Amino acid sequence: MRTTTLSKETFHSQTLPPKHILDNLVTSVLVVTPKLNLAYLNPAAEELFSVSARRVVGQPLTWLLAAGDDLLTSLNQALIQWHPITERELSLVLHNQNSLKADCRVMPVAHPIIGDYLLVEITQVDRQLRITREETLLSQQHATQALLRGLAHEVKNPLGGIRGAAQLLSKQLDSFELNEYIQVIIDEADRLRNLVDRMLLPNTLPRKAQTNIHFILERVYALASAENKNGPTIKRDYDPSLPDLLADPDQLIQAVLNVVRNAVQALAGNGEITLRTRSQRRFTIGNTMHRLVLQIDIIDNGPGIDPAIKQNIFFPLISGRAEGTGLGLSIAQSLINQHNGLIECESEPGHTCFSIFLPVTTEPNDHDQ
Ligand SMILES: Nc1ncnc2c1ncn2[C@@H]1O[C@H](COP(=O)(O)OP(=O)(O)OP(=O)(O)O)[C@@H](O)[C@H]1O
Ligand SMILES: [Mg+2]
Incomplete structure (x- = not known):
């Protein structure tokens, strides 16, 4: 293993990839020194751990994770073996005792100028499940809307014909009793049209x-x-x-x-x-x-x-x-x-x-x- 010279300042001046790329990632990224101090965390990680980078950079990683957490064990292993480690569905216990499930990847990096560091990527698994569920929900909604629109057009056209014919018929009939039946046809056709119109909402x-x-x-x-x-x-x-x-x-x-x-x-x-x-x-x-x-x-x-x-x-x-x-x-x-x-x-x-x-x-x- 190489000796480390990584500090908060050197990381920010020498960092690769450029900071703005890390800042816009949805994945949480931490940069950790071999002594397990935090050198950098991106905004997604700030949100995940509910901390501000300004407060925790330079502090031991145990400020974010409860002592004995599985991720700390993986970091130590990655350092000793100097080998990337990927852990699936790790249960992370945070400093505030909240816990979450995440896929974690720890990558030891030897940089010619800034020395050694560990690059840690954390993807919350619950969040992934949620996004997948939302995507399914949205595509279901679009399919239902398309189906309804098609169906509504098919129902509305004959409905207009039925109502018009009933009105014409009522003009030809003198019987009060038969006219009452025709009124039932007209009322029911109107009820069905209102229902179909509601189904089609919003049409603007x-x-x-x-x-x-x-x-x-x-x-x-x-x-x-x-x-x-x-x-x-x-x-x-x-x-x-x-x-x-x-x-x-x-x-x-x-x-x-x-x-x-x-x-x-x-x-x-x-x-x-x-x-x-x-x-x-x-x-x-x-x-x-x-x-x-x-x-x-x-x-x-x-x-x-x-x-x-x-x-x-x-x-x-x-x-x-x-x-x-x-x-x-x-x-x-x-x-x-x-x-x-x-x-x-x-x-x-x-x-x-x-x-x-x-x-x-x-x-x-x-x-x-
Ligand atoms: N807060 C709730 N608590 C319990 N059941 C609910 C609640 N909200 C919705 N539901 C259930 O979901 C069903 C569907 O609701 P939705 O508003 O789509 O239709 P509706 O209320 O039956 O009829 P409409 O709103 O068209 O008059 C309801 O009939 C009810 O059984
Ligand atoms: Mg309702």
Whole structure:
């Protein structure tokens, strides 16, 4: 093994690859001296370990990882054997006692100028699973929307014909009783057309403007409270520092209201709903990484989603209620998709949480990449 001369300063002045490349990686990267002190960590690693590089660079690695952690063992092994080590699904115990699963690669590097160091790459496995799940979710949504659009056109054309023919027939018939039957045909055709129109929503592009997320939630709060005077308590837990985002306020109100209405219905007058806002930095939706994403959680302490339909609640016409059309969540999902966002849900008896993620963008259709 070579002797080390690596220090914080030499690493930053001599570093390869250029720092801006490491800074923009989604993978967490650490540079560690042979004495297991931290020489560098990129922003992804800062986020992963919830620390600031300024505080920890120059400090022992045990500032990030609990003593005896498996990664420390791998680093020591890589140093002794002077050989790259790849560990899959390592359970990392962090300095704050939180733990996470990650794939880790430790690479010993001998640099002619700055000496020896260990390059450590960490990819959180839970996060990968989440991205894969989101990609599947988004492609399912697109397929469903395409199917619905095709189906709706096929249904609407003959429906117009049936309704028109019924109207013509009613003009030819004098019998009041027969006219009543014809009115049933017309009413049912109208009901079916309304259903198909709802399924096709939204048929207009969002009209985006600078929008405050709390303005949206306060409107939903007012509407839901007015609709349910004796309904459940609705609490608000807002992060007031969140910036505005470019969005269509009417569409977002509609999306959040659909979710809140479901919670109200599930609670049947008892219990509590919480509207919560938070921000997420460097957050991936589908395969796009956004610098800043706003998170809206709609939480209720009701009975939870019926396990029989839990996997499919975002599909149209899936309902657990006798009088439900099963369109509320599918519409909410389309509206959120129009904003390049994501809606997901976790539910167990006593705790159901729908989370809406909206990227903060400055330009229409800007993916903030
Ligand atoms: N917070 C919740 N708690 C328990 N079940 C829920 C909750 N939110 C949704 N669900 C279940 O998901 C189903 C689908 O919801 P969705 O809003 O799509 O349709 P719906 O409410 O049945 O009908 P619609 O909204 O079109 O009137 C609901 O019928 C209900 O069974
Ligand atoms: Mg609903």
